[in-house]
Amino acid sequence: MTETTPEFDFELLRDLTETSGVPGYEDRVRELVRDVLEAETDTVETDAMGNVVGTLDGDGDYEVAVAAHMDEIGFMVKHVTEDGFLKLDALGGWDPRVLRAQRVTVHTDDGDVTGLVGSVPPHTLDEEEAAADDAVEDVVVDLGRDAETVADTVSVGDLVTMEQSTVQMGETVTGKALDDRVCVLAMLEAARRIEDPDVTIHFCATVQEEIGLRGAKALGVDVDPDLAVALDVTVASDVPGVQPDKHVTTLGEGTAIKLKDSSVVTSPKVHRRMRAVAEDEEIPHQTEVLPSGGTDTAGFQTTAGAKPVGALSVPTRYLHTVTETAHVADVDATVDLLTAFLRTETGTHDYSL
Secondary structure: OOOOOOOOOHHHHHHHHHOOOEOOEOHHHHHHHHHHHHHHOOEEEEOOOOOEEEEEOOOOOOEEEEEEEOOOOEEEEEEEOOOOEEEEEEEOOOOHHHOOOOEEEEEEOOEEEEEEEOOOOHHHOOHHHHHOOOOHHHOEEEOOOOHHHHHHHOOOOOEEEEOOOOEEEOOEEEEOOHHHHHHHHHHHHHHHHOOOOOOEEEEEEEOOHHHOOHHHHHHHHHHOOOEEEEEEEEEEOOOOOOOHHHOEOOOOOOEEEEEEOOOOEOOHHHHHHHHHHHHHOOOOEEEEEOOOOOOHHHHHOEOOEOOOEEEEEEEEEOOOOOOEEEEHHHHHHHHHHHHHHHHOOOOOOOOOO
16 A cells, blocks of 8 residues: 655654654754754854744845744653652643653653653552543653662653654654644745745744743744744544534645634734635645644734734644644645745735734
8 A cells, every 4th residue: 555655855854753852952853953944044043042043035124934843742850759760740731641651762961761651550440540530740750770770860850752753654644743843844845945035034943832932932022024924733633533613624635724723813914815825826725713722823923013923734633642643735735835925925915904
């Protein structure tokens, strides 16, 4: 059985998703992003928070910022028990139900160490224990080492990420950290495809989105664009057992043009132009109304000033797990629409209200 061949660079996506980078510690993935931006843009800068901005110079004074966040949800070690087990503090929003019996990577000063989240066998649980809700504070990581070795190896403050590979599965790609590395990929692909734009374009790989859009909020002040477009994944709950009105988006129906999430209402004239470009270029697309969840889009509407904003989203199943899943065609459509939108931005479109 053959798999769908993506137009995008799958090897780059795999590198981006399998590389670690929790909020505030995006170092490894930042180096990957910098390498691509240095080859595809005129200048590359990194700010004090770790946001990376690669700029393509345009002919005029009009500036557009495109943002996708580099950080993934993860953990920080908060305690090492006397028996050599690790207790964790969450970096980002986790559904603790998905953590049982998962492998993790603990990033220590002496190198990466594989561990696993322990799970008590159901044979030994009483009814009350079996019915209890999971909680992140109850998670215990087993390193398979004696207590003395663990104490010598791991320190409070060490970082923990999920251990998972990224693979193609039929018409989809699946793995950890598609949120939001698949959109970092889309942004980098657009940077590769655009030459001599009419406007200056800042390709911004942001940090600390998962703990409050912190990188984008700072970047919105520092870059100060005339127009901002954010990229993120969005909910695709188009699976058995979920009512259609809860699906938000559907895999395989194209890139999602955001109308709102809980952090932002996108500028009407921006999302209308996105739809017009998609229709003119015959790019598959759908609209997104996300009841909860914030994105970097809101980071460009700050106390430092209001900006017209728009957003494109990649529909993704099983968000905030190690099996996040996106359709190859939707990723391609996101790259295509972002590229077409930026190529046709002249700085003369009226986004005023």
